[in-house]
Amino acid sequence: MDNLVEEAGLREGISEVIATTQPLSGTPNAAPVGILSRGSEYRVRLYRGSKTLSNVRETMRLAANVTRDPMFFVRTLFGNLSPGDFSLFHGFPVLKEANSWVLFRCRLVYEGTDSLLFLLSPLAVAIIRARIYAINRGLNAVIEAAILASRYNIMKSNREREQMMRKMGDYAEIVERCGGRREKEAIRLLIDELQKRANQNRMVSKNLSMLL
């Protein structure tokens, strides 16, 4: 089974994938997570307050979907995917467009302040399509930008947020130069969403300052 998991693309180190989960009753959820593989052990850290964590606590199941489409990493950062993006494997949601997926059973091994650590055992593997991709710095820049953006909500000061937006500009420049169509779409969506949030913040702080 471990060889199959590797063949599905979850190799040594941390694999950035789209986790699909579902509650005992309710709609499927998709979110970006990192799967840590060391030796033949797989682990995932899930953050408190996340839908992925509450679903995993209910079902102890998580599917790691391997994709190189940057739009999935940006779309799942700001909300859920559409019902049409999922397909079902024996009733469990996986990503229809994934190149491969691994369905894991999860076992809680550590409860931290902000996050919980789960040990993962593979239950099923699907290898859907293996394609060759040369390294593209545009894709890498979208992933780094998405990880940076995921920290937006925990940034306290406006200065931190402005610094972040400057770094976003650097990533966007790499994407425009090196990326393909999907990478360009993804970075534009990411920056649009962040700007929406920044405007909302400004409105909130303006309204607050009017109250003072």
Add this chain to the structure above:
Amino acid sequence: MDNLVEEAGLREGISEVIATTQPLSGTPNAAPVGILSRGSEYRVRLYRGSKTLSNVRETMRLAANVTRDPMFFVRTLFGNLSPGDFSLFHGFPVLKEANSWVLFRCRLVYEGTDSLLFLLSPLAVAIIRARIYAINRGLNAVIEAAILASRYNIMKSNREREQMMRKMGDYAEIVERCGGRREKEAIRLLIDELQKRANQNRMVSKNLSMLL
């Protein structure tokens, strides 16, 4: 043919590959280059003073080798590969361990001050093995670090070089956390080689200051 080139992994945007070339008579050479694909046009920019450029001017041939092994990107940055790393396709060198390669005919379209631009037409494509890889931030960090390191020689001030070494430290941290064995080997080799060069520089400037 264009579909085959895409199947070989050279997709829209800039593909980071290992270029193999050879002079009319002499040994094969390998170096990292970016292949720009737009529409069904492929182009490459080659820098003056590089072995790749002088070889291409002699033979008008270049093979783009697609690999995700970060060691190739670091090893070719500081020197050539070993004869055993190459295999021959009708006498032209390609990378033995490549997942795929495309042999191109090159046509000079623009001569700039620092670089020359070539239009590429595919002559042959080899699809060797298609594997699924989840996105790994460690691999991305090695590639970014290698691109940064390639500018080491054109950095004028020690301040610039120190800034670069600090950035290298950030990349190394990502690699240690997210990368696999090959990524860790590659970033260590990269940092070792840079430190060697930094020490040589210090010795040169010390020797120079003794002369003053």
